[in-house]
Amino acid sequence: MAELLTHVLLAYAVFTVLGWYVEWIDDRWIAVGMVGSILPELNRLALVVPSGWVSSVLGVPFAWDGLHTVVGTALLSGIGALLFGSSTHRRRAFLVLFAGGLSHLIVDLPQRYADGKLLTNEYLFPLTTWRPPTPGWYVSADRWVLLLAVGVTLAILLLDRYRSWPSDAGSASTGTVPDRGQP
Amino acid sequence: MEPRHRILGIVVLLVVTGGFCVQFAATDVWTPSQSDLAADPVAHDGDQVLVFGTVQSVEPDRDAVVVSDGTLEARVTDVDPKTVSGLEAGGEIQVAGTFHAEPSTIAADEVVVDIEGESDRRYVYGTSILGGLLAVVAFLRTWRIDVRGFRFVPRGER
Numbered sequence: 001m002a003e004l005l006t007h008v009l010l011a012y013a014v015f016t017v018l019g020w021y022v023e024w025i026d027d028r029w030i031a032v033g034m035v036g037s038i039l040p041e042l043n044r045l046a047l048v049v050p051s052g053w054v055s056s057v058l059g060v061p062f063a064w065d066g067l068h069t070v071v072g073t074a075l076l077s078g079i080g081a082l083l084f085g086s087s088t089h090r091r092r093a094f095l096v097l098f099a100g101g102l103s104h105l106i107v108d109l110p111q112r113y114a115d116g117k118l119l120t121n122e123y124l125f126p127l128t129t130w131r132p133p134t135p136g137w138y139v140s141a142d143r144w145v146l147l148l149a150v151g152v153t154l155a156i157l158l159l160d161r162y163r164s165w166p167s168d169a170g171s172a173s174t175g176t177v178p179d180r181g182q183p
Numbered sequence: 184m185e186p187r188h189r190i191l192g193i194v195v196l197l198v199v200t201g202g203f204c205v206q207f208a209a210t211d212v213w214t215p216s217q218s219d220l221a222a223d224p225v226a227h228d229g230d231q232v233l234v235f236g237t238v239q240s241v242e243p244d245r246d247a248v249v250v251s252d253g254t255l256e257a258r259v260t261d262v263d264p265k266t267v268s269g270l271e272a273g274g275e276i277q278v279a280g281t282f283h284a285e286p287s288t289i290a291a292d293e294v295v296v297d298i299e300g301e302s303d304r305r306y307v308y309g310t311s312i313l314g315g316l317l318a319v320v321a322f323l324r325t326w327r328i329d330v331r332g333f334r335f336v337p338r339g340e341r
């Protein structure tokens with residue numbers, strides 16, 4: 001896993017760009033997408049309640065890592081979506097939470113693994129055991145990953161401001177119209 | 184959809200999610216898995232393995248490391264001292280190599296250091312907590328919690 005700050009910043013960047021093309025993706029839904037990018041990391045509940053404890057209480061095998069998968073993320077997105085009141089909000093919440101969660105898994109994918117292969121057998125469980133080679137770009141403690149994420153986010157933030165300038169300028173000039181009329 | 188229907192839906196999905204985590208644990212995603220190795224080391228003597236573990240100790244010459252994941256403890260040999268030059272007890276590594284039983288040993292082909300020690304761990308946890316807070320703050324700035332309606336409502340809307 002990359003650390004969560006990288007995931008949340010990249011989700012912010014991705015949903016901001018999506019918002020340029022999809023009319024309903026505004027600040028509210030960008031924030032929901034940021035929350036979505038945390039969902040797979042709920043496997044860290046293991047730090048609070050170890051999988052072994054759950055397993056001994058339930059009497060069956062149990063692994064929080066089931067959440068760090070595409071199916072686990074879809075289930076968590078469904079739970080999150082049911083916390084919204086209207087059907088439009090629920091539909092959008094599911095889509096955005098799930099897309100945010102997928103962005104997390106995609107960012108985690110090209111990490112370095114000792115046997116040189118991706119963890120697709122876990123992420124895509126139970127669909128496949130296929131494990132193609134990993135490019136091995138980083139491990140979670142590599143500091144440059146966050147620096148890159150901050151750079152990307154700032155660039156998108158600037159572009160986003162730049163895109164909204166023409167309309168801001170338009171409303172600003174409208175605002176000055178009455179002043180112009182005065183001597 | 185009334186709140187009680189949504190609550191029922193959430194309960195059902197929580198049960199399904201729990202069931203999925205059970206199925207995930209019960210299925211051999213890895214062959215052999217680390218619990219397979221711990222349960223019956225002799226049966227896996229000579230197997231190619233990938234093991235994730237917490238470093239218990241680094242031997243003085245830095246060519247061997249003892250790792251544990253809570254169930255399996257193994258001594259990792261044939262380690263390149265350069266790879267583990269900064270590694271401390273408490274760090275986290277992955278090892279790919281050949282497993283030998285009695286005592287549990289892995290002759291490493293490749294070692295990847297995920298977390299060298301305390302400072303890496305502080306960095307990863309610290310930035311992760313910051314990331315979590317950032318998402319929660321962004322969310323609560325644009326949505327509010329309607330407790331009675333059991334739902335999130337966009338701020339500025341009733």
